[in-house]
Amino acid sequence: MSQNQTKGSYMKEAVSLLGATVPLLGLNAAVYAGFFLVAVIWFAIWGAIAFFVSKLVPIAGVICMLFAMGAGGFAWRMARRYLLYMVKGAHIAAMTEVMLGREVPKGPGQIQYARDIVTKYFKDVSVLFGLDALINGTVKAFTNTFVRIINFIPLPGDFRKLIRIVQGIINRSLSYVDEAILSYAIAQREENVWNSARHGIVLYGQSYKPILFTTLKAWVLGKVFGVAFFLMIIVPGLLVSSLLGPEWETLGFIIALVLAGVGGRLLELAFYEPFALAYTIVTYHREIAGKQPDPVWDKKLQDASESFRNLIGKAKEAGVKAGDRIALPEPAPAAAAAGSQQAPNPQNTNPPGGSGW
16 A cells, blocks of 8 residues: 555445455345344234233233343344354454455355454454453543543533533444454464454554544444435335234334334444444554554553453463463653654564555
8 A cells, every 4th residue: 555545545445345255245144134034023923912912901012012122132132242253253354364465265165264264363252252342441441531631621511512422422433443453363363362452452542543533434424324224114114004004003113113223223234334344444454554562552551441451461361371472562761662663563464554544
């Protein structure tokens, strides 16, 4: 990449990554289609139960629907944990490999190729899920530490409310950053993924502004797509419910509303989120290219986040088992650290990239 690389080229590269990983993109869509089919069956069954029991005890119908939504939400959260390992983790691995210019199978074999990478470095779902949780906790603590500085500035109440809303949006957009750091850990080809993630977080801290700006754009655009998908489902759903007759009309409206919410979210995850993920991964790798982890930033993150300290503990534990030395050098004086930040990293496998937004 040239030094004049622009944000627009980051977006184009993200689209090209999706084009190069179509098998995994298709698998992603198929999995979410399966989730939607299960959701339709689930709510249809509980909707019918709610209809009949409400004839005997009116409040029982409401209780049935609340149970259906609560139990369905719990099952969804558990399924997402495994989905990260089985599908999303593989897609991150494949996009990372393509971006770094490594040979990746073009057809259905791409799925197994990417899965093999995930199982090699993350061993099982608990490792990937635990690592993702620590990265998420660290990134949120880091971001909140910087945003909280605004609290010391005397601002009218309405501005403070706006700041809290913006901070909430920022926190919700950070899942893309977590996954970009997982991509970095995969790119390093290091058995100790805890240590790779530690360095990846430090590099994020050194380059966070353009990366965070990308995640915010991606999150906001995703919500726009989510609303559009919701409307695509709710409109025909309401038309169908209006044809069911007065006895079923209210229940049909509730079911249509729930399915539109679920379906809209699943369509967003299936067809938009892979782009947002690719866009963030490209931005992250291009913005950190040529940099090495700065011990000063490592110390700042240790002070700001318990999750980061726990991550270091995991990295040291894994390093002891493997006989590695994984600690960063002691923080250098400010002038020396500023100079060392631009030094080339002999272990950095990322291709050179520009620093343009």
